[in-house]
Amino acid sequence: MRVFLYAPVAGLVLLANRLVDRAIGAGGLAPHVRHKLVRQQLRSIGWTTLALLAGSLMVSAILLVLIWGSDRFVPLLACLGAINMLYLFAAVLARISPGLVQENSQITALLMREFEQNKSDWIWGFDDSGAINRLSAGFTSATGVTEDTLLGADLVEFLACITAPGDPMLAQIAFDIQGRHGFRDIELRVEAGGPECWWTLTGKPILDENGMYLGYIGTSSDVSERKIAERRITRLAHHDPMTGLLNRTKFTDQLNQSVARLERYGTPFSVLFLDLDQFKSVNDTRGHLTGDRLLVMVAKRVQNLVRETDVVARLGGDEFAVIVPNEATADNLGGLATRLLDAVRKPYEIDGHLISIGLSIGIAMAPVNGTRPDQILRNADLALYRAKADGRSVFRFFESEMDNEVRNRRLLEAELRDAIRNQELLLYYQPLVSASDGQPTGFEALIRWNHPDRGLVQPADFIPIAEQSNLIVDIGDWAIEQACLAAATWPEQLTVAVNLSAKHFRRSDICTVVKKALALSGIAPQRLEIEITEGLLMEYPDEVIEKLAQLRTLGVTIAMDDFGTGYSSLSYLMKFPFDKIKIDRSFVDASSSDAVARDILKAIASLGKTLKLKITAEGVETKEQAEFLRDIACHQLQGFYFSRPLDPIDMPYYLLTVVPRRSRPGKTEPAQLALVG
Incomplete structure (x- = not known):
């Protein structure tokens, strides 16, 4: 029951509050200001109003007593009650109106003083001619210009002096003032020679009771901190830190x-x-x-x-x-x-x-x-x-053909994935022979792709694609394992060399792969040679040297391939004790006609002797090259002069016919007898 009674009563109280607020002009004020205004208005009624009301009530009572019992009593009662209520309302208004104006002025002044004390907010105004006639202390503090100087100045012209030429926001303010429209929260960047500063301006026209234009009044605020913070956030979102x-x-x-x-x-x-x-x-x-x-x-x-x-x-x-x-x-x-x-x-x-x-x-x-x-x-x-x-x-x-190259490369990549699954990859083996007697001492494994439609695809055509697509890891791991398994079927004195791609060496767990290959094949670790290029050492020296050291502990032979083509070959020989270096074929090819190339080869051979490194020269294609390299004390030779790379079908014949014959003592012309195709 209490709940049902409370709702109507609360509604009546709320309605009464609203009516009082409207009567005394307290609507929209802060609670503490409103309470002060109500108390002051009630006090302003005073004893005079109460005395007048009491007299009116006495007169009404006498009249009612005189006509008591007559038919006119009820109508007169209603009429006198209405008259007294109107009198009371008029008396209240008469007492409240002057007090309301005075008290509202006091409260407004109080609020204005409180607003003007805020250094980041200020009030301004100008008359119908545009001349500034009102300024708060905050405005003069923000501009650095005295109040005497600003009073009477044109506001828009003053703002034009402290903003960038042609500022569109200032143009918008000028347009609104010219059309006597209000504007709100327009942001201006102030350039007064000091720190970066931003203002927001809000203003509205002032009209008298007859609608006559009197000027403008408005407020401004310093929003520099917010704008700088917003720009910092935007910069972080749009710029590389x-x-x-x-x-x-x-x-x-x-x-x-x-x-x-x-x-x-x-x-x-x-x-x-x-x-x-x-x-x-x-x-x-x-x-x-x-x-x-x-x-x-x-x-x-x-x-x-x-x-x-x-x-x-x-x-x-x-x-x-x-x-x-x-x-x-x-x-x-x-x-x-x-x-x-x-x-x-x-x-x-x-x-x-x-x-x-x-x-x-x-x-x-x-x-x-x-x-x-x-x-x-x-x-x-x-x-x-x-x-x-x-x-x-x-x-x-x-160029347009680049697009065609990409399509072909993507097609080849897809076919290469199928080739791994379909076992289309195979290893060819090129003999490494002794420079002193021409007898085979091992083979280098060279990968080929036996494509069903394209035929035999060379490594230069598919290894770069494999490196980009990460297929190189699967291909490289497979090559090491297959090379070791093949070497297990050869005579025990023959070695097998595998040249590793730089990306394969870095991405694969190479030590684990080598351990597995040695375990599956059962060959001695020293029969496996791992070849890396100088470029791999140049790009990732610390990582590569650490892995090479792990391979060395397994007993595997480590060789530097393409020696002499880089800028720092000698420095890397000092960082890691290689077992063998392979002279790049470009030096061997040039040795036939270039004395400088021959001198470089002699220097490399001498370096190998000093550092106790085995020297292998690749790309040997003539008898003269073979004899020159033998004379400067190279240990191993490799090239078409001795044999082209052998496929798995030709390997058994080579092993049965060439290797045993080269093993018999007394032969004196091994290079000629070893020549194949």
Whole structure:
């Protein structure tokens, strides 16, 4: 029952409060201000109003007594009651109205003083001519101009002096004032020579009771902290925190805008993909902190070479991209690419060390090379891939045949996956012979792909694809195992050498693979030779040396292939004790006509003797080359002069006919007798 009574009573109290608020002008005020106003209005009624009301009631009572019992009593009672109520209401209004004006003025002044004390918010106003006639202390504090100077000045003209020329937001304020419209929360960037500052302005026109325009009154606030924080958040969302360049997200947005302008106005543009060469080596040898500092320096060099309208972004890692708007001519883009190559390849000094890297660039032009964002990016990436394949540190434009190459490469990759499952891969074996007597001492395993339609596919055509698709791990592991199993069927004095891809060596658990292959085949560890290239050591020296040391503990022979083609061959011989080095075929080929090449071969042979390393020369194709290499004390020779690589069908015949015959003592012309095909 209490609940049902409470609801109507609460509703009546709420209605009464609203009526009182409306009567005394307390609507919308803060509670403590409203209570003060109500108390003051009630006090303003005073004793005078009560005395007048009492007199009226006495007169009414006398009249009612005189006509008591008559038929006119009830109508007169109602009439006198209404008269007294109207009198009471009029008396209250008469007493309240002056007090309301006075008290509201006091409360308004109180609120105004409290508002003006806030240094980040202030009040302003101007008359019908636009001259400032009201200012709070906060306004003068924010502008640094005295009140005497500001009073009488034109507000819009003053704001124009402290904002950027042609500020569209100030133009909006001027337009609203001219049309006598209100405006709210318009943001202006104030440029008064000090710290960055932002204001928001709100204003509305003042009209008198006749609708006559009197001017404007408004408020302003300093929102600099909020704007700077918003910009910082936006920058973090759109910029790379390390280099300060745009990130991939913002780059994609800029690319989409360029495509939109292309579709609407036909405005051409171009995209350059930039990828650093040898950056991974810097990270591995100098550490990631040095690598990060290097990226910052590269970003500055790139940024300094482009125009203000160009867009430069870091896509991630050591990859950068540039959008060049209004440009799709090969000459201009080629010039920019050349300047970028020259700038990036200059040495960088970090912590007293000079570091050198390279840069490869792929270029796609819109609309010539595409009109969709994904198409343009893909074609720029294909051009970059071609630049990498052509030796790095160059730039390449996208060409239509690159797309065909990609399709063929993807098709070949799919067929290569099937080849692994269908056992289409096989190993050929090229003999390694003793330089002193020409007898075979082992074989190098060379992989081939017996494609059902293409025929015999050479490693150069499918190994790069395998490296990109990570199939190289399966292929490399299989090659080691098959080579060991094949060696188990040969005479025990013959070794087998397997040349490992750099990506296979890094991605595979090579020590586990070798252990398994040795266990399955049962051959002695020293019969297996693992060959690696100098390039692998250059890119990942610490990681590679650690793995080589683990292989060495297994008893496996370690050889450096293509010796002499790199820049630091000697330094790597000092870092790891190789068992053998293989001289690159380019030196052997040049030795027939180049005295310098012969001197280099002599020096390498002498180095091997000093370091107690076995020397193998590959690519021997003539008798003169074989005799020269034997005379300078090379240990092993390999090449077409002795034998072409042998397939699994020819291997048994070679082992039965050549190896036993070479094992018999007394033979004096092993090279001629070993010649096959």
